[in-house]
Amino acid sequence: MASAAPIQLMELKGKVALITGGATGIGLAMADSLLAEGLKKVYISGNIDKDGEEAVREMTKKYGEGRCSFKHLDVTSLQQFEEVVKEIVSTEGGLDILLNNAGIVNERKWELQTDVNINGTMRGCLLALKYMANRGACIVNTSSIACFDPVPYLPGYSASKSAITGLSRAFGDPLLFKEHNIRFLVVAPGATKTGIGNITPASYHYNEEWGRINLEQFYSAQDQGPEAVGKGTVYIIKYGSSGSVWVVEHNQLLRVTQPKRESYQTKIMDL
Numbered sequence: 001m002a003s004a005a006p007i008q009l010m011e012l013k014g015k016v017a018l019i020t021g022g023a024t025g026i027g028l029a030m031a032d033s034l035l036a037e038g039l040k041k042v043y044i045s046g047n048i049d050k051d052g053e054e055a056v057r058e059m060t061k062k063y064g065e066g067r068c069s070f071k072h073l074d075v076t077s078l079q080q081f082e083e084v085v086k087e088i089v090s091t092e093g094g095l096d097i098l099l100n101n102a103g104i105v106n107e108r109k110w111e112l113q114t115d116v117n118i119n120g121t122m123r124g125c126l127l128a129l130k131y132m133a134n135r136g137a138c139i140v141n142t143s144s145i146a147c148f149d150p151v152p153y154l155p156g157y158s159a160s161k162s163a164i165t166g167l168s169r170a171f172g173d174p175l176l177f178k179e180h181n182i183r184f185l186v187v188a189p190g191a192t193k194t195g196i197g198n199i200t201p202a203s204y205h206y207n208e209e210w211g212r213i214n215l216e217q218f219y220s221a222q223d224q225g226p227e228a229v230g231k232g233t234v235y236i237i238k239y240g241s242s243g244s245v246w247v248v249e250h251n252q253l254l255r256v257t258q259p260k261r262e263s264y265q266t267k268i269m270d271l
């Protein structure tokens with residue numbers, strides 16, 4: 001029996017989006033896919049201005065003047081994040097889509113990695129509650145398959161991605177959805193060809209040998225481009241129910257269904 005057609009939860013034409021870490025890789029591919037869907041405006045943001053300016057030039061060439069702008073935004077600063085969101089809301093009359101995508105891999109600087117990956121995503125989600133409520137808005141947080149299968153040599157990074165999935169599921173709970181009418185979703189990419197792997201083992205890992213092993217495994221696992229994650233994210237925004245978790249791996253979009261806790265527990269004794 002054919003499965004029922006999914007119900008579209010958001011019309012993308014005419015909408016406004018903000019993407020953190022949007023100047024390169026997966027974030028830029030998300031911008032490209034959203035613009036192709038007819039968004040009114042995509043704000044790419046990031047901490048490296050020259051990447052942002054280059055990204056805007058590329059998107060403007062492809063989609064025309066005024067569809068894409070760059071905002072300097074380091075997600076470790078709540079003040080910067082809030083200013084950017086407020087400015088967009090005031091210029092555009094509202095913000096419909098926020099993609100909390102900025103992320104780094106750096107076990108050597110694991111505290112910074114935690115601040116960018118977890119706290120940066122938290123800041124975005126809290127600002128969404130403050131500035132994007134009651135307009136059918138949608139937030140997609142970029143996690144990783146490392147949230148399900150922790151990468152042995154990336155404990156801090158794997159933990160950060162588990163946290164992103166966890167906090168998104170909590171924000172996405174039906175109770176909160178009823179209160180704010182915002183959908184919170186997760187996209188968890190598998191190994192994807194982007195600049196995130198352009199690092200030397202010693203520069204991001206406290207154990208250089210582990211770093212070398214990690215990178216070799218990562219390079220040989222990279223079998224998809226960022227476009228796959230961009231396209232998958234568009235589908236998720238259109239059809240994903242609040243709190244849902246999605247994987248984009250091997251050029252496929254997959255829905256993750258979390259088993260009930262009782263189904264994987266083995267009773268040892270009464271206490």
Ligand SMILES: NC(=O)C1=CN([C@@H]2O[C@H](COP(=O)(O)OP(=O)(O)OC[C@H]3O[C@@H](n4cnc5c(N)ncnc54)[C@H](O)[C@@H]3O)[C@@H](O)[C@H]2O)C=CC1
Binds near residue numbers: 024076101116191196
């Ligand atoms: N490439 C891959 O295989 C996978 C990547 N991811 C995640 O996808 C997201 C995007 O990464 P990629 O596109 O692969 O790499 P990327 O390095 O091209 O993109 C990361 C972006 O975040 C920006 N960024 C870094 N620190 C920032 C900060 N403090 N504030 C604002 N922006 C900052 C960078 O400038 C860059 O533009 C990350 O969250 C990453 O963890 C998840 C699974 C696999």
Ligand SMILES: CCCCC/C=C\C=C\C(=O)C/C=C\C/C=C\CCCC(=O)O
Binds near residue numbers: 144190214218
């Ligand atoms: C192994 C990672 C080295 C550094 C790579 C940089 C970024 C990684 C981002 C991720 O989110 C990791 C995603 C997937 C892990 C991919 C491959 C690991 C292969 C190991 C294995 O197959 O068990």
